[in-house]
Amino acid sequence: MLMSARYGRLLEPGLRKIFFDSYREKPQKYNLIFNVQDSDKAVETDFRMGGFGLFDRKESAGSIQYDDPTRGQPLQYIHEEYAKGFTIERKLVRDQMYNQIRKMPKKLGVAARATVETVSARIINTAFTQNGFDGQPLISHSHLALNDKTTIDNRLAASYGAGANDGALSDRNLKAALIQAADQRNDAGIMIECNPTILLVPPALRFKAQTIIQSGNLSELGTGSGITNDKNVIQNEFKVVVWDYISAKNGGSDTHWFVIDPTVAELNFFWRDKLEFANTNDFDTMQAKYRAYMRFSVGYSDFRGIVGSLGTGAA
Numbered sequence: 078m079l080m081s082a083r084y085g086r087l088l089e090p091g092l093r094k095i096f097f098d099s100y101r102e103k104p105q106k107y108n109l110i111f112n113v114q115d116s117d118k119a120v121e122t123d124f125r126m127g128g129f130g131l132f133d134r135k136e137s138a139g140s141i142q143y144d145d146p147t148r149g150q151p152l153q154y155i156h157e158e159y160a161k162g163f164t165i166e167r168k169l170v171r172d173q174m175y176n177q178i179r180k181m182p183k184k185l186g187v188a189a190r191a192t193v194e195t196v197s198a199r200i201i202n203t204a205f206t207q208n209g210f211d212g213q214p215l216i217s218h219s220h221l222a223l224n225d226k227t228t229i230d231n232r233l234a235a236s237y238g239a240g241a242n243d244g245a246l247s248d249r250n251l252k253a254a255l256i257q258a259a260d261q262r263n264d265a266g267i268m269i270e271c272n273p274t275i276l277l278v279p280p281a282l283r284f285k286a287q288t289i290i291q292s293g294n295l296s297e298l299g300t301g302s303g304i305t306n307d308k309n310v311i312q313n314e315f316k317v318v319v320w321d322y323i324s325a326k327n328g329g330s331d332t333h334w335f336v337i338d339p340t341v342a343e344l345n346f347f348w349r350d351k352l353e354f355a356n357t358n359d360f361d362t363m364q365a366k367y368r369a370y371m372r373f374s375v376g377y378s379d380f381r382g383i384v385g386s387l388g389t390g391a392a
Contacts, residue, residue, distance in 0.1 A: 088165070088178070088356075088365065089355075089356045089367070092178070092179075092181075092182040092354075092356075092367060093182070093354045095179055095182040095183050095186070096182035096183070096185055096186045096189075096354050096369065097186065097352075097354070098183075098186070099182065099183040099184075099185075099186025099187050099190075100186035100187075100189050100190050100352065101190075102186070102187070102190075103190070105190060105193065105194060106194065106318060106319075106320045106321075106322070107193060107194055107197035107198070107346060107375075108346070109275070109316075109318050110197070110201070110275070110277060110318065110320070110337065110344055111197060111200075111344045111345060111346035111375060112339075112342075112343070112344060112345050112346065113346045113348070114345065114346070114347050114348070115347070115348050116154075116156065116347040116348065116349045116374075117349075118349075119155075119156065119349075120153050120154065120155050120156070121153070121154040121156075121347050121374065122151050122152070122153055122154075123151070123152045123153075123154070123343075123345075123378045124150075124151055124152065125150065125152060125210065125223065125378060125379065126264075127222075127223040127224075127263070127264035127265060128263025128264050128265045128267065128269070129144055129263075129265055129267075130144065130265040130266070130267060131267055150210065152210055152376070152378050154345065154347050154374040154375075154376055155374055156347065156349040156350075156372045156373055156374045157196075157372065157373070157374060158370070158371075158372045159192055159196075159370070159371050159372070159373075160368060160369065160370045160371075161185060161188060161189070161368070161369055162185075162366060162367055162368030162369065163181045163182075163185060163366075163367055164364040164365065164366050164367070165178055165181070165364065165365045165367070166364055167364070167365075181367075182354075182367065185367075185369055186369075189352055189369050189371070191322075192371075193371075193373070194320075194321075194322045195322055195327070196373075196375060197322075197346060197375050198320060198322035198323050198327065198328070198329065199328070199375075200215065200344065200375060200376065200377060201277070201320070201323050201329065201333075201335070202322075202323055202327070202328045202329040202330075203215075204216045204333070204335070204385055205217075205232075205333070205385070205387060209377065209380070211380070213380075215231075215377060215380055215383070215385075216231055216232045216335075216380075216383070216384075216385035217230075217231065217232055217380070218230045218232050218234060220380050222262075222263075222264045222266075223264040224264060227262070227264075227266060229261065229262070229380065229381070230257070231257070231258075231261070231380055231381070231383055231384050231385065232384070232385060232386070233250065233253065233254055233257065233384060233385065233386035233390075234257065237253045237254075237256045237257035237260070238252055238253035238255075238256040238257075239252075239253060240252070240253025240254065240256075240257075241253075241390040241391040241392070242390050243386050243387035243388065243389050243390040244386055244388070244390040244391055244392065245332065245386075245388050245389070245390060245391065245392040246278065246282050246285050246286060246289070246332075246334045246386070246388055246392075247289070247392040248289050248295055248309075248311075249392075250386065250390075250392065251276070251289060251311065251336070252311065254273070254336045254384045254386065255272075255273060255311075255336065257384050258271045258272070258273050258336060258338065258382075258383075258384045259271060259272065261341075261381050261382070263381075269341060269381060270341075271338045271341050271381065271382055272338055273315070273336035273337055273338045273382075273383075273384070274314070274315060274316060274337075274338060274339065275315065275316050275318055275335075275336065275337040275338075275339060276290065276315040276316070276317050276318065276334070276335075276336055277318045277320060277323070277334065277335040277336075277337060278317065278318070278319055278320075278334045278335075279319070279320065279321075279323045279324040279325070279329060279330065279331050279332075279333065279334075280319055280321055280324050280331075281324065281325075281331035281332070282319075282331070282332070282334055282388075283317075283319045286317045286319070286334070287317055289309075289311075290311065290312065290313060290314070290315050290317055291312065291313065292309050292312065293308070293309060293312060294307060294308060294309055295307045295308075295309050315336070330387070330388070332387060332388030332389055333385065333386065333387060333388050334385070334386055334388055335383055335384065335385040335386075336383070336384050336385075337382060337383045338382045338383075339382075340382075341381055341382030342377075342379070342381070342382030342383050343377055343378040343379040343381075343382065344376075344377045344382075344383070345375070345376060345377060345378060346373065346374070346375045347373060347374045347375070348371075348372075348373050349372040349373060349374070350370065350371055350372040350373075351371060352369060352370075352371040353369065353370050353371070354367065354368075354369050355367070355368060355370075356368070
């Protein structure tokens with residue numbers, strides 16, 4: 078017979094496995110968009126750092142020129158705590174209600190996964206509306222370099238290629254976004270070779286994105302009366318990431334889309350305490366308590382490496 082002081086601990090290994098199996102049941106997407114790192118501090122501090130200019134030509138006996146890149150304001154990633162738990166009455170164990178008991182850690186694992194995804198997705202869902210460290214949203218026509226003279230535009234604009242302002246996802250607008258990304262420069266004004274390889278879309282644009290990327294020929298109407306037979310020159314150049322948590326029903330949009338170069342973008346996620354699962358018993362109520370806990374932060378340290386579109390303009 079399970080004693081009230083022991084049954085919670087005896088159940089814990091099995092419930093732990095169910096919890097983490099449920100958490101990992103479906104692939105997460107946040108780690109495809111953000112640079113995931115571990116943290117050993119209460120707050121992670123980053124600095125927006127200006128880039129170096131081109132190397133100077135050195136004379137054989139000349140001295141090396143030393144630059145001190147401009148440093149912007151400190152950017153802080155403050156780790157937040159997230160927790161949730163459930164209780165199991167002793168009588169459920171005594172009455173062998175194991176099917177009901179197993180549902181609880183499974184549902185808690187699903188909730189944990191959704192929490193990480195939802196919090197991370199807010200950075201993308203507010204990319205056009207929430208002002209960041211430079212007084213502009215992550216996606217904006219009006220970012221300023223640290224010299225306060227150069228304007229950097231990472232919101233799809235008609236001045237690049239044949240694209241439309243905030244154009245809907247299409248072959249020509251996607252190519253325009255690539256041209257716009259390639260024009261991004263560091264704070265010293267030199268090219269940073271931004272070449273996006275991720276196309277991030279909500280579920281509503283999934284099939285449109287996959288058709289554009291995977292078709293052997295262009296998937297859209299040509300300038301004539303029919304479908305063009307031109308080769309699709311960007312076939313399979315992108316990894317299409319469909320993220321449920323950036324849909325309209327989850328606080329995002331069904332039209333927004335983004336291209337990202339993960340080698341340039343500084344979208345960051347810091348784990349301070351990775352997800353854990355533990356239990357204790359309450360003597361008076363004869364309930365076993367189980368809780369999950371995690372602590373993390375998410376944000377960005379630069380607006381380069383990404384170009385976005387509201388997706389409301391012409392295709």
